Amino acid sequence: MINEVLWIVFALVNFTMVTIIYRIFGKQGLFVWIGMSTVVANIQVAKTIEMFGLTATLGNIIYGTAFLATDILNEKYGKKDAKQAVWLGFFTLISMTIMMQIALQFTPGPDDFAHEALTTLFSFLPRVAIGSLLAYLVSQYFDVWIYAKLKAVFPADKWLWVRNNGSTMISQLLDSLVFCLIAFYGKFPPAVWFEVFMTTYFIKFIVAALDTPFLYIAKKFHR
Structure with a gap:
């Protein structure tokens, strides 16, 4: 039960920091x-926890907070700024991946204590990294894209929750599907793969909600 409570607190802290x-x-x-x-x-993903069974x-x-940030940008500044933010995140992620792969090639000194830990964190399997x-x-x-479409159909502020939940929950489903297909498909029996996929999406669904x-709080800022 400690993990469940801590997870909710951790989620609230993350979303509060975004605002x-x-x-x-x-x-x-x-x-x-x-x-x-x-x-x-992509660093935290290396740690697994038991939660809700x-x-x-x-x-x-924290991955879910990136979707909140792009939704705020889409809501307040438009699709162009949101797309620019997506590319910024992608460039940051791929830059970190490349730089850390090169860093791991250096031979550690005799008194080094961090190389093994860094290797554990950043020696991604190619399928996992690509996924x-x-x-x-x-x-x-x-x-x-879908947030902009929903905003066109439901432009009023009272439908803000529809735009947010609809776009994030559907896109998180797509995220889980793409990642699990590339990273894990064929590695597990179909039933196990489907369980991993559904578990991954279930957690992301809760985060999106x-x-x-x-x-709504961010909507009131910087009018």
């Missing part, structure tokens, strides 16, 4: 957050 950085730094703060969150999420990765929460990069790019681009109040 704070937007409140203080405006649009630029969201761009910084998206770049940072994509990197941190399921095994889940820890990176799902993560493509899932991010495809799902984030789709999130921007939790971010809605924070979008």
